[in-house]
Every structure is written in structure tokens, then in C-alpha cells.
Amino acid sequence: MNAATAQIELQGRQVGFEVRRSRRRRSIGLLIDERGLRVAAPPSASTLAIETLLQEHAAWVLRKLDEWQSRQHPTLTGKAGEQIACCGVWLTLVSDDSADRPQRIGDRLLVGPSALKAEAVRRRVTVWLKAEATALFSQRCAVFSTRLGLPAPQVRLSSARTRWGSCSSNGRINMNWRLIQAPLEWIDYVAAHEVAHLRQMNHSPAFWRVVDELIGDHRPLRAALRRDAGRFLRL
Ligand SMILES: [Zn+2]
Structure with missing residues (x-):
């Protein structure tokens, strides 16, 4: 599989997109998410065929791109309908x-x-989001610490722009309040990660085994958080 970037004008707007060609594809498919527009195509698909399909679905493509764009920038203005x-x-x-x-x-x-x-x-x-964060993060950390046979840790909110959580040597956990925007599995990954540090103050294989004991395979969640959670930092 290989990827290439291209440009097309749809209803007067320049739209960049990525084309991924794969032998497994039988037809051209369009995918729009927070990374933008991607086209999956069989190796034989011509540029003309791809462009024709995009023109046919131009209104849909532009609408979906706008939807993702507005969701990517949760700057919070406080306006009704937000x-x-x-x-x-x-x-x-x-x-x-x-x-x-x-x-x-x-x-x-x-x-x-x-x-x-x-x-x-x-x-x-x-203030409301921070209260939700305090309640949920404390509860999730308590669930995981109980599973490890440890007392519930003290959880505080942080507003660090660079990290989602931390655990100090005195057993106190800090979690970024902005993480309350993320899906529960991501919150659970950070909570389990920090609780696991109560057992292992390092990132050794033994540490990751404790994390996996708590939430199953941590790798897809860790990757998703690294790839996509940056947008939550904008709030
Ligand atoms: Zn860590």
C-alpha cells in the first residue's frame, strides 16, 4: 500500500486529500475524519475516476470536512448551540x-x-467540566486501585498542556481536566497508567503488564491518545 497527496477544486474550494492504493480494494472509497479526506482505491483506479467520484460527492465531502473542522477546534465560546x-x-x-x-x-x-x-x-x-472530571477521574482511579488491592489514591486536576497524567512518589495522581472531553476508554487508559505507577514507578515491561491487567491491551489506546487527543488541549 502506498499513499500520495493531491488537490482538487470542489465547488470552488481547494481540498487536499490523500490517496491510498491497495490491492485489497475493489472499488474507490472515501473516508473523512479528523485527519481530513482520504481516498482508498485499487491500484488500477485512474486519477480521472477518483476525481469524478469526488466531484459527484462534492457537497457531501465539503459538509463532512466542515463538521470535522468545527469539532476539531473546541475553543469554547459560550454561545448557545455550541x-x-x-x-x-x-x-x-x-x-x-x-x-x-x-x-x-x-x-x-x-x-x-x-x-x-x-x-x-x-x-x-x-467549572462544570472540571467538576465532572474530578468525579469521574477519582472514581476510575478508585476502581483500578481496588483491583490492585491498593487504597484509592488522591486525584487532583492539572491543566498541563503537555501531559495527560502524572503520579508522584507520595502516591498522588494528577490528571489533566481537559481529558474529560475524551471517550471513557482514553480516560481509563490514563487512569490505569497512573494507578499502575503506584505499583511500578517506571515504564518497565512489568509496569505495562500491570496496565494490561487493568484495561487489556493498552497499545491501541495509547496510540489513539497520542495521535488524536491533542485537539482536546485547545479548550
Ligand atoms: Zn507513566
Whole structure:
């Protein structure tokens, strides 16, 4: 399999994309995610055939790219209708007079009163996300420490821009509050990683065995976090 980058104009917009050719492909397929547009094609597919397919699906491609683009930059403005990720679920910010403190109902996060300025909403949402993070991270670390026969560690929130978690030699765990946006499996990977340090203060094979004992094979989760979690740091 080999990959090449190309450009195409779709409805007046320049769109870059990656073409991956593989013998296993029988037809041309389009994939759009946080990395952008990728085309999977059989070795025999011509550039013209790929471009024709992209033109045919131009509206869909542009819409999907925009969706991912807006989700990639969770800068949090505090405006109604904004999408906020919490534990891997997208919540829609709704202005509601009855919510004097943020309240989650299904996939909506109610924040009020409606007269509140966007900046004040943003602050309240951040406080709410941090409270969610404290509760969930403490609970997940307690679950993993119990499994290792250890007392529940003290968990504090950090706002480091470079790391998701750390464990000090006195047994205290710090986890980045921004991780609350990520799916639970990623949160669990970081929690299990730090709890495993209560047993092994290193990254030896013995340490990784403890992590795997807690969450199964850690490698795909570790890779996913490294590859994709950077966007959560923008909040
Ligand atoms: Zn570590």
C-alpha cells in the first residue's frame, strides 16, 4: 500500500486529500475524519475516476470536512448551540433560564440564565467540566486501585498542556481536566497508567503488564491518545 497527496477544486474550494492504493480494494472509497479526506482505491483506479467520484460527492465531502473542522477546534465560546465534548459525547449548549447551574439533560447542557454573557457561560461550563472530571477521574482511579488491592489514591486536576497524567512518589495522581472531553476508554487508559505507577514507578515491561491487567491491551489506546487527543488541549 502506498499513499500520495493531491488537490482538487470542489465547488470552488481547494481540498487536499490523500490517496491510498491497495490491492485489497475493489472499488474507490472515501473516508473523512479528523485527519481530513482520504481516498482508498485499487491500484488500477485512474486519477480521472477518483476525481469524478469526488466531484459527484462534492457537497457531501465539503459538509463532512466542515463538521470535522468545527469539532476539531473546541475553543469554547459560550454561545448557545455550541458543541461541547464530555466523556466522548457531544453535548449541545442550550441557554435556559431555569438552570442557575449547568445541568446535563441527555445530549444537552443547559446553562442559564439566558441574560448571561458568552464569557460567563464559558466560565460556568469550564467549572462544570472540571467538576465532572474530578468525579469521574477519582472514581476510575478508585476502581483500578481496588483491583490492585491498593487504597484509592488522591486525584487532583492539572491543566498541563503537555501531559495527560502524572503520579508522584507520595502516591498522588494528577490528571489533566481537559481529558474529560475524551471517550471513557482514553480516560481509563490514563487512569490505569497512573494507578499502575503506584505499583511500578517506571515504564518497565512489568509496569505495562500491570496496565494490561487493568484495561487489556493498552497499545491501541495509547496510540489513539497520542495521535488524536491533542485537539482536546485547545479548550
Ligand atoms: Zn507513566
